[in-house]
Amino acid sequence: MPPSPSTRPQAAAPPLRDRGDACPGALRLHRAADGHLARIRLPAGDLTVRQAAVLADAADLLGDGHLSLTSRGNVELRGLAEGCGGRLAALLRDAGLLPSERHERIRNILASPLAGLDRHTPSDVRRWARELDALLCASEWATALSGRFLFVLDDGRGDVAALGGDVSLLAEAEAEPGAAGDRPGPAGGALLRVGDDPAALRIAGPDAPRAALAAAEAFLTAAAASGSGAWRVRELPDGHGLTARDVAAALRSAGIGAAYVPQAPAPGTRTSPPYADSAAPGIVEGPDDDRALSVLAPLGRLSAAPWRLLTAIAADDGSGALRLTPWRGIVLPGLPAAAAPRRLAELTTAGLITDPASPWHRLGACTGRPGCAKSLTDVRADATAALAAGAAVPDGLPTGPASEGLPVYWSGCARRCGHPHGSWIDVLATAEGYRVALVEPDTAPTTTRTAAPPPTAPAPAP
Known part of the structure; x- marks a missing residue:
């Protein structure tokens, strides 16, 4: 019987961090194979x-x-x-x-790219992002955050909410007085979530940036108490995890009102993967x-x-x-x-992708060789060759709705740097060739088939 394209892995123990993270920045440069x-x-x-x-x-x-x-x-x-x-x-x-x-x-802030630009979501999470950035830069204790800690600000459409934020703000719009139809207005508040906690805190819009900052401080307190050196909320060990109730106490101390929501809407589902249409x-x-x-x-x-x-x-x-x-x-x-x-x-x-029907849309790859010494191959050249040969993966997956329309990501080693969130097709370089797997949320990639690297071929025009 062939292996299932995706399986649920056993829970892994959170890592014990005994050093600061080595994420590169604008001032801390990383020595790579290409400079x-x-x-x-x-x-x-x-x-x-x-x-x-x-x-x-x-x-x-x-x-x-x-x-x-x-x-x-x-x-x-x-x-x-x-x-x-x-x-x-x-x-x-x-x-x-x-x-x-x-x-x-530590200025890792994602926000919905189309906020305020299309006809659907006028919530100005972009303004929240600017205010949060200013608060971070003015905070002495915030320098203790890891370079991997992530703030996510979603304007209500759900596009970035599923991208694995440590502290997430999901805008909730209210109807404008006298507005035609049910078009939302900018007067709404936000749901604040921490990590994967299904609960949330409902807060007023003007308080959103301060609340996000207070949640980050609560994480640092929890990480220090755990002795784990955790860089992210999901790395906190059992018994020291951070929940919405914990953050509610921190918000009260900061003078920020919050209402507890025991089961907030899920930040993303299989019917609306992050790569969908945002x-x-x-x-x-x-x-x-x-x-x-x-x-x-x-x-x-x-x-x-x-x-x-x-x-x-x-x-x-x-x-x-x-x-x-x-x-x-x-x-x-x-x-x-x-x-x-x-x-x-x-x-x-100029060579940019401007058509959602382009074969380059939803195709991604890590740096690979020659830029990364850990990579087993030049995954970008191999992905380009596979696309030129008419496939986004070297040997494909079984056809059907399970893999249709999902992002395809090529990785040169098991670290899979920069891979998508949610559901995606994993093309992993190994010593035997490429292994192709369907990855579902909260599941591990499982080998479905192995193929030799595709021959070098000229790239099709984007």
């Missing part, structure tokens, strides 16, 4: 055109001329030369990308004449040339801002309807 690597945190993925231009300059002047987009909406620069850290820091500081050098690695490539219709462009970078990496084109479009026709998404994409807000199709065509010509 040094810098990771620049962009809370909510927000960039001004000036900041975007500085990142392109840094990639050209100090790195390998490319920018890598991460699953947390951040940017990585690779191929950095020895001794360039001071020059890079000066560029970032002058552009406002280093508001606090002591806090730069910020899918194409034109996003907003109210009146407003449009936004959503594009993806093939395998999350692009050269400085298309990045500069994105910056120019944002400056000339857009709102002067860019938003990076946790799906390794870019959203350009504020274009007039007349300009949007022409600009989208320019981005298509």
Whole structure:
């Protein structure tokens, strides 16, 4: 009998952390096989055109001329030369990308990329993200947070709520007085969740950023009491876990009102995986004449040339801002309807993914060789070759609804750096070839079949 495409693993004991995390940052560079690597945190993925231009300059002047987009909406620069850290820091500081050098690695804030841009969710979680970032940078104790600790701010559509936040805010909108139909207004509050606790706390919207910060402080208190050195809420050992009730006490101490919700709505389901339609490539219709462009970078990496084109479009026709998404994409807000199709065509010509039907959509890969010494192969070349041969995986999965429309992610080793959340197809390099598995939420990848790496082939145009 063939193995099941996914099985539920036995619960693993939380790790015991006896050191600080080694996550790279803008100031702490990581030595990779292709040179040094810098990771620049962009809370909510927000960039001004000036900041975007500085990142392109840094990639050209100090790195390998490319920018890598991460699953947390951040940017990585690779191929950095020895001794360039001071020059890079000066560029970032002058552009406002280093508001606090002591806090730069903990500014991990995801927010719904389309918040306020389309016709569905006007909740301004982007403003919450800016306020939370300012609170983090002003907090002395927040420097003790790990570079992996994650805040997630969902505008109510459920797109980022399932991305594994340690502290999550889910906006709850209320109907605007006199608004036509049931369109929600911005006067709602938020549900605050910690880790995987099914319960939540209902708080007023203006209190949301302060409440998220208080929840993070409650985590640090729990981690210290456990003696585990935990970096994330899910790593807290039994008997020391953090729940909504624990956070409620912390909120009361901070003067923040909260109502306990014993069973909050699930943050994501199989019918609406994170890759579904949020910020899918194409034109996003907003109210009146407003449009936004959503594009993806093939395998999350692009050269400085298309990045500069994105910056120019944002400056000339857009709102002067860019938003990076946790799906390794870019959203350009504020274009007039007349300009949007022409600009989208320019981005298509530049090699970006602009069509949700593109075979590159939902295809991802880790860095692989030659950039990562731990990788067993050049997974990006292999993924490209498989796509050129007409398949997103080397030997496919059984067809059917279980795997239809899911993201496919190629990994060069068992760490699976940057893999998707929720349901996805795992293509893992091993010494015997690639192993392909269907991964469900809270399940482990299980081998379904093994295939030799695909032959080298030219990449199809995105």
